Amino acid sequence: MGDAATPLAEGVLRGEVRAAARLMRSIEDGLASAEAELRAIFPRTGRAYLVGVTGNPGSGKSTLVDGLIAHYRKQGLQVGVVAVDPSSPFSGGAILGDRIRMQQHAGDAGVFIRSLATRGHLGGLARAATDVVRVLDAMGKDVVLVETVGVGQDEVEIAKLAHTTVVVVVPGLGDDIQALKAGVLEIADVFALNKSDREGADRTQKDLLMMLELRGEAPAWQPPIVRTVAVRGEGGAELAEAIAQHRAHLEATGEKARRETARAKAEFLALLRERLVRGALERLERQDPAGARLDAIAERIARREADPYALADEAARG
Amino acid sequence: MGDAATPLAEGVLRGEVRAAARLMRSIEDGLASAEAELRAIFPRTGRAYLVGVTGNPGSGKSTLVDGLIAHYRKQGLQVGVVAVDPSSPFSGGAILGDRIRMQQHAGDAGVFIRSLATRGHLGGLARAATDVVRVLDAMGKDVVLVETVGVGQDEVEIAKLAHTTVVVVVPGLGDDIQALKAGVLEIADVFALNKSDREGADRTQKDLLMMLELRGEAPAWQPPIVRTVAVRGEGGAELAEAIAQHRAHLEATGEKARRETARAKAEFLALLRERLVRGALERLERQDPAGARLDAIAERIARREADPYALADEAARG
Numbered sequence: 134m135g136d137a138a139t140p141l142a143e144g145v146l147r148g149e150v151r152a153a154a155r156l157m158r159s160i161e162d163g164l165a166s167a168e169a170e171l172r173a174i175f176p177r178t179g180r181a182y183l184v185g186v187t188g189n190p191g192s193g194k195s196t197l198v199d200g201l202i203a204h205y206r207k208q209g210l211q212v213g214v215v216a217v218d219p220s221s222p223f224s225g226g227a228i229l230g231d232r233i234r235m236q237q238h239a240g241d242a243g244v245f246i247r248s249l250a251t252r253g254h255l256g257g258l259a260r261a262a263t264d265v266v267r268v269l270d271a272m273g274k275d276v277v278l279v280e281t282v283g284v285g286q287d288e289v290e291i292a293k294l295a296h297t298t299v300v301v302v303v304p305g306l307g308d309d310i311q312a313l314k315a316g317v318l319e320i321a322d323v324f325a326l327n328k329s330d331r332e333g334a335d336r337t338q339k340d341l342l343m344m345l346e347l348r349g350e351a352p353a354w355q356p357p358i359v360r361t362v363a364v365r366g367e368g369g370a371e372l373a374e375a376i377a378q379h380r381a382h383l384e385a386t387g388e389k390a391r392r393e394t395a396r397a398k399a400e401f402l403a404l405l406r407e408r409l410v411r412g413a414l415e416r417l418e419r420q421d422p423a424g425a426r427l428d429a430i431a432e433r434i435a436r437r438e439a440d441p442y443a444l445a446d447e448a449a450r451g
Numbered sequence: 452m453g454d455a456a457t458p459l460a461e462g463v464l465r466g467e468v469r470a471a472a473r474l475m476r477s478i479e480d481g482l483a484s485a486e487a488e489l490r491a492i493f494p495r496t497g498r499a500y501l502v503g504v505t506g507n508p509g510s511g512k513s514t515l516v517d518g519l520i521a522h523y524r525k526q527g528l529q530v531g532v533v534a535v536d537p538s539s540p541f542s543g544g545a546i547l548g549d550r551i552r553m554q555q556h557a558g559d560a561g562v563f564i565r566s567l568a569t570r571g572h573l574g575g576l577a578r579a580a581t582d583v584v585r586v587l588d589a590m591g592k593d594v595v596l597v598e599t600v601g602v603g604q605d606e607v608e609i610a611k612l613a614h615t616t617v618v619v620v621v622p623g624l625g626d627d628i629q630a631l632k633a634g635v636l637e638i639a640d641v642f643a644l645n646k647s648d649r650e651g652a653d654r655t656q657k658d659l660l661m662m663l664e665l666r667g668e669a670p671a672w673q674p675p676i677v678r679t680v681a682v683r684g685e686g687g688a689e690l691a692e693a694i695a696q697h698r699a700h701l702e703a704t705g706e707k708a709r710r711e712t713a714r715a716k717a718e719f720l721a722l723l724r725e726r727l728v729r730g731a732l733e734r735l736e737r738q739d740p741a742g743a744r745l746d747a748i749a750e751r752i753a754r755r756e757a758d759p760y761a762l763a764d765e766a767a768r769g
Contacts, residue, residue, distance in 0.1 A: 432715070
């Protein structure tokens with residue numbers, strides 16, 4: 134370290150909030166300068182424990198995350214939060230709620246909350262989330278919570294980042310539980326049955342249990358279902374305990390290292406993809422510096438004058 | 452055409468269900484053989500009108516889609532449906548509901564419903580959906596409905612495929628409407644306020660209208676809000692009419708051609724990405740035929756012996 138070429142990295146490694154915020158901004162904006170900083174902090178990462186929290190809008194997962202923050206802070210742990218905001222694939226704005234939450238913890242230097250919008254940059258949201266988590270890790274955060282909405286492909290990608298993934302469900306899923314089934318079962322290490330004081334909580338718990346049992350052969354880890362009422366702060370300690378138990382399981386079985394290697398592989402492939410595409414687009418642009426070449430290709434395809442498969446083959450050859 | 456190397460394409464162009472089903476299966480399985488068939492049908496595509504229908508689980512969008520199918524069939528139109536199933540990123544199974552729906556229309560040769568699971572293949576779900584839509588287009592379907600769950604990044608990608616995107620909302624979104632806001636507003640050409648006989652429908656309609664007005668300058672197209680009760684078949688004709696009006700708007704303003712060019716550009720880039728990554732992975736494998744090279748890279752990264760950015764640079768150079 135100590136390299137003048139990476140001033141933000143130095144600040145981040147000293148735990149400086151301002152440097153971390155600036156680096157995260159560069160990551161989100163896709164600035165090329167972010168990479169040198171990330172490379173500089175990389176050797177000093179890998180210590181934070183990563184917890185993913187995912188659930189539909191309205192499931193109360195932000196309130197659950199707030200409860201987890203409070204719990205970890207009481208244990209004297211440093212906490213980072215990445216709130217992935219899917220509402221802004223185009224507008225890029227952070228949602229109001231996150232700003233309010235950030236203010237709530239503003240006086241606590243042991244908490245850093247960053248909301249991340251999906252600006253559709255080349256590497257995708259999972260890439261940006263990976264890098265922002267890395268910054269929090271390098272700052273010395275002991276636990277990093279990654280909050281995402283829903284259970285789409287993005288969420289699956291981001292869940293792969295986490296050591297432990299908490300899926301938040303609410304009573305009355307009804308028929309939807311069938312639709313959520315496979316994807317949720319695959320990513321959930323712990324279920325939080327939130328708003329569990331509501332009618333239908335017992336039924337939803339039973340449905341979840343049945344789904345878990347239907348998986349066939351006994352898995353090495355059976356995801357526990359923790360009942361919570363996040364708005365009243367109920368069940369937060371139990372949820373933290375379930376996460377701790379899953380962590381102990383991962384460490385005891387060697388699964389933690391396996392997950393970290395799988396994550397490294399996914400990241401390497403994402404970075405490779407990004408570099409290859411950038412290189413190919415630069416080559417295309419050099420062939421026609423006016424920059425109209427990509428548009429011309431798109432128009433030829435739209436008019437059915439050439440097929441996209443052949444044109445992509447040609448561009449890939451360079 | 453008439454090429455013995457692409458037997459499925461010939462069948463598809465004659466409207467044969469069996470050939471179409473086999474080609475779709477090859478697409479979903481990511482078979483290399485699918486591409487020659489797709490290239491063979493490509494010049495005969497571009498005639499179908501594409502309608503995206505998206506909404507949260509439980510919003511009743513499948514029932515709405517069934518209503519639209521019935522409506523278009525009465526008009527004598529051929530209909531294709533691609534039901535993108537996000538519940539199966541890992542397991543790859545189609546959900547029960549779709550099987551039941553397919554049986555319901557099984558006797559009608561003018562309807563082809565295909566459910567598409569996210570098997571995590573290289574090109575991603577949007578790529579597979581593009582190709583399946585292309586097969587339906589080549590079969591001679593006049594309208595192709597693409598049904599997706601939720602409003603994550605995948606849905607945005609898939610919405611870009613459609614000429615008209617219908618976003619299904621239900622009463623009582625409450626605070627969630629804030630979270631859904633930006634993403635939904637950007638992709639919705641038509642809103643279906645389903646279950647509109649429920650309490651809170653007027654309030655949700657008012658909230659939606661307010662969101663639309665908050666967008667600032669008057670847009671060229673103001674998304675209508677159509678009230679429906681899909682389970683009773685109410686509002687289906689009005690929804691089809693709103694879609695028809697949006698289509699007329701796209702055609703009158705030249706926006707239809709612009710959307711098609713944008714879609715062609717996105718597809719070209721996705722194909723280019725796929726080819727580049729495949730090429731790089733093949734190069735890596737040649738360097739170490741045992742196939743352990745990618746795993747070795749991942750382990751070095753996980754152990755912090757090398758950073759992923761540098762290793763990706765190296766692999767991209769070939």
